[in-house]
Amino acid sequence: MDPDLTALDAFLDEQGVDGYLVHADSTDSTQYYLSGFDAPDPFVTLYDGDVRLFFLRSLEFGRAKREARAESVERGIDYGYAAYSEEYGPREATYRSLADFLDAHGVDSVAAPPRFPLHAADGLRDLDVSVTVDPEDTVSDIRAVKTDEEVDNVREAQLANEAAMHAAEDLIADAVVEDGILHHDGEPLTSEAVKTEIEVTLLRHGCALDETIVACGADAADPHDRGSGPLEAGEPIIIDIFPQDKATKYHADMTRTFCKGEPDERVREWYDLTEEAYRAALDAVEPGATGADVHDAACDVYEDAGEPTLRSDEGTETGFIHSTGHGVGLDVHEGPSLAPSGEELQPGHVVTIEPGLYDPAVGGVRIEDLVVVTEDGYENLTDYRVELTV
Amino acid sequence: MDPDLTALDAFLDEQGVDGYLVHADSTDSTQYYLSGFDAPDPFVTLYDGDVRLFFLRSLEFGRAKREARAESVERGIDYGYAAYSEEYGPREATYRSLADFLDAHGVDSVAAPPRFPLHAADGLRDLDVSVTVDPEDTVSDIRAVKTDEEVDNVREAQLANEAAMHAAEDLIADAVVEDGILHHDGEPLTSEAVKTEIEVTLLRHGCALDETIVACGADAADPHDRGSGPLEAGEPIIIDIFPQDKATKYHADMTRTFCKGEPDERVREWYDLTEEAYRAALDAVEPGATGADVHDAACDVYEDAGEPTLRSDEGTETGFIHSTGHGVGLDVHEGPSLAPSGEELQPGHVVTIEPGLYDPAVGGVRIEDLVVVTEDGYENLTDYRVELTV
Known part of the structure; x- marks a missing residue:
């Protein structure tokens, strides 16, 4: 199924943000709906007009490339995760490689669903990525x-x-x-x-x-x-x-x-x-x-x-x-x-x-x-x- | 089962915060572990030395009073939810009644697990409640x-x-x-x-x-x-x-x-x-x-x-x-x-x-x-x- 994301495009325009960011496993239905990918551990989906998946670990990478309804499937190691991990530790490396992934797609500001995890929001905000809550949970309205x-x-x-x-x-x-x-x-x-x-x-x-x-x-x-x-x-x-x-x-x-x-x-x-x-x-x-x-x-x-x-x-x-x-x-x-x-x-x-x-x-x-x-x-x-x- | 929360007490002391706040349904294992309550919709658990549950809706209230391993079970309507909803709308009323609940227990600052929902964190922060991420996910360590x-x-x-x-x-x-x-x-x-x-x-x-x-x-x-x-x-x-x-x-x-x-x-x-x-x-x-x-x-x-x-x-x-x-x-x-x-x-x-x-x-x-x-x-x-x- 190809979801009709016109309303999400309109929301992003209206908010003046570059993308929509989801960080969840696929039991989060907005994650599953946007990514078309079923995985038991949290991963990141960016919608910036295209759907892009970002994984920290390699485990799901091959399957995601085959199964996800995505323009691109990318990994932390493609965005300096290993070096960041050595310099800043694994947690900070997560946020830095994610911020670099966003930056590579020209995304400086994102809206996120209400239950977006606080740690990722604060981690990205500390790196000057603007993260705002989408209080209307726009994808839920689309899904309805x-x-x-x-x-x-x-x-x-x-x-x-x-x-x-x-x-x-x-x-x-x-x-x-x-x-x-x-x-x-x-x-x-x-x-x-x-x-x-x-x-x-x-x-x-x-x-x-x-x-x-x-x-x-x-x-x-x-x-x-x-x-x-x-x-x-x-x-x-x-x-x-x-x-x-x-x-x-x-x-x-x-x-x-x-x-x-x-x-x-x-x-x-x-x-x-x-x-x-x-x-x-x-x-x-x-x-x-x-x-x-x-x-x-x-x-x-x-x-x-x-x-x-x-x-x-x-x-x-x-x-x-x-x-x-x-x-x-x-x-x-x-x-x-x-x-x-x-x-x-x-x-x-x-x-x-x-x-x-x-x-x-x-x-x-x-x-x-x-x-x-x-x-x-x-x-x-x-x-x-x-x-x-x- | 009565969990041993000594390590959580130590964490709160060390961080100098008044409480630990969880906002999730019981498929979140930290929520289930702390509250001892099984519910399909998100609810709030505050740990301030005692476990306190807070529900916005009445649906689970009676069952929570019987089943939860909690010192108290409270509701939004006990903290002005209805009046706030009229004045500020239902979303803002959520945060205001939750902030009043925290205030009633002398809690001005909370730590929260990494996946605490961003909307609630931002909502509380706007009302001058300090919400910080517990990056170590202390309750997970206790659960392990x-x-x-x-x-x-x-x-x-x-x-x-x-x-x-x-x-x-x-x-x-x-x-x-x-x-x-x-x-x-x-x-x-x-x-x-x-x-x-x-x-x-x-x-x-x-x-x-x-x-x-x-x-x-x-x-x-x-x-x-x-x-x-x-x-x-x-x-x-x-x-x-x-x-x-x-x-x-x-x-x-x-x-x-x-x-x-x-x-x-x-x-x-x-x-x-x-x-x-x-x-x-x-x-x-x-x-x-x-x-x-x-x-x-x-x-x-x-x-x-x-x-x-x-x-x-x-x-x-x-x-x-x-x-x-x-x-x-x-x-x-x-x-x-x-x-x-x-x-x-x-x-x-x-x-x-x-x-x-x-x-x-x-x-x-x-x-x-x-x-x-x-x-x-x-x-x-x-x-x-x-x-x-x-």
Whole structure:
């Protein structure tokens, strides 16, 4: 994929700086997006109209020359690293050879993404290279608008996600209830066992993932609790899966809440209300609407029903205590944000819609789909029914 | 685990700063180590003799109060975030509420790890908080020396690693050769299929992993090529597995090189030479020796046999083109380094010993064990035979 960096050119012009500098390993999605190179240790990418990679060590040099989407791939030893190291020590040599590399490309001033490492910024500044933060994280904004190829990458990851969700739902559906606890093959069915089933399914579909959430009862009351221990009948079980396709590095994201058997009345009410909030938020998705509009649509439903939200009470620890959604791509959490600060939606934005309610006394309920904003609304990339009881 | 932060106290004293500040999500191992809290989005940890967590958003607040190893868990809204946001916008509000949090704890000056995000450093500096880089990455040095509990965590991950390596070796051993290509169940046996087998085995042993290397022939000539396509008989196949235990977050790391059938003479020579370098490097591991000594031991073997190393030719792209090893812990690559700059080894250092030879015309060979430095030498944490042909 060849990213469209017009907006980055415009940003550099507007700031009056010579280049954009990234210093990170490829788990930093801006690094991967700009360089097209996947490496586990930090390296430098300069964008000065062309993409140029700079490595301190030789280890990745050969592969970078073959694989990176770059005009040039260069090394510290090409810019006096060895001599600098002898004279100033290895750390100072890093900054001096990097500064010489920049100088060789006529770059005296760079903008850098917000999380650019302080040591490199200070090291370059001490050598009279101007380093300013790009507070808008311009490449993130570029990344947020997906090409058709990127949307297809997300779609592919979402297919794996649906297979994994089916595997999890089947485990719960097939479980037998003994003493209020789900059992499978005579053993208590645990959160951990369901996660392993999910993760093995994802691996077999070419996806990796850092974590999965299978959280039951009080665990589910915390949106980021991963869950543990035996699953209970009659309690809401939140399953949130966010795999990364290993080939493309694009993510998907989906949540369903299941209950084995009949939930109590409160959970049923919460679920129906959350489904209403989810549909209201989906209805609000279209180009020109803001992320804040979509978030407000979900908050309206909850607040009308008397549930607290962060909008009605910024300190609340129960109710709807997170934003309505976020962008998904190379990062599982990226722009745009469907939150009070959420900017205008554009065609190509891929976002989650995921309202939920939480209270340690009740548990948690969340429903999450993944959609892409289109010219006239949105396309839902999620093909999975919305149903509480299994 | 309660980390021993004596060295951090000494560093802060020596620098004359009030605290140590980390701003990262918990994939940053220094953040996880200091805070004891696992969260996917960046948060702030202040160490001022006590560990204090600071969150801008409420989402993780409840869980952090329960799970973090912290004296206090605080929030932006407790430090005027909302009012600042109205007056200055959300970005500036971040820095102002963070500065107020620091001020409330009597902290005017902080040191920060090398990769501290530039935006936060500049934001705080603009508010007259002194932010200096800790160039030695003091917490990394502390992390490099493992407690018995941490060594046991690595040991546990290594057991999973060995199970996965056996699964991979068995696939290769059981493969049938047709037209020079390994076959399994009538299909060509690919690098991808072996990786999936490895990863599923690791998952079933409670481990996750980002990547695995199963690289054959020319792919193997590049130490970080992950490999793809059908595996070939008579060619060296490098398998490098570096799982992370999901419960503890500690890693293991091991490499073996296999050949289905007889390799050509050159590969055999390379293997035997690499085994000799590996044994020489292992023999050099003891407290008081430096990482450079261990690296030199491996380089000596290669150079005596006429193979280029980065020590003999810093620009070489073939031969022994990486360092001899690295620390392993919460990060798969951490201190100490077994390289020309490698510092003194101490009991509790967990390091890989992994010499190798590479040439696109031949392929690659690498042997890697994981050892812990003890009071009088080392203990090898790896229990896996060293044998090329399967």
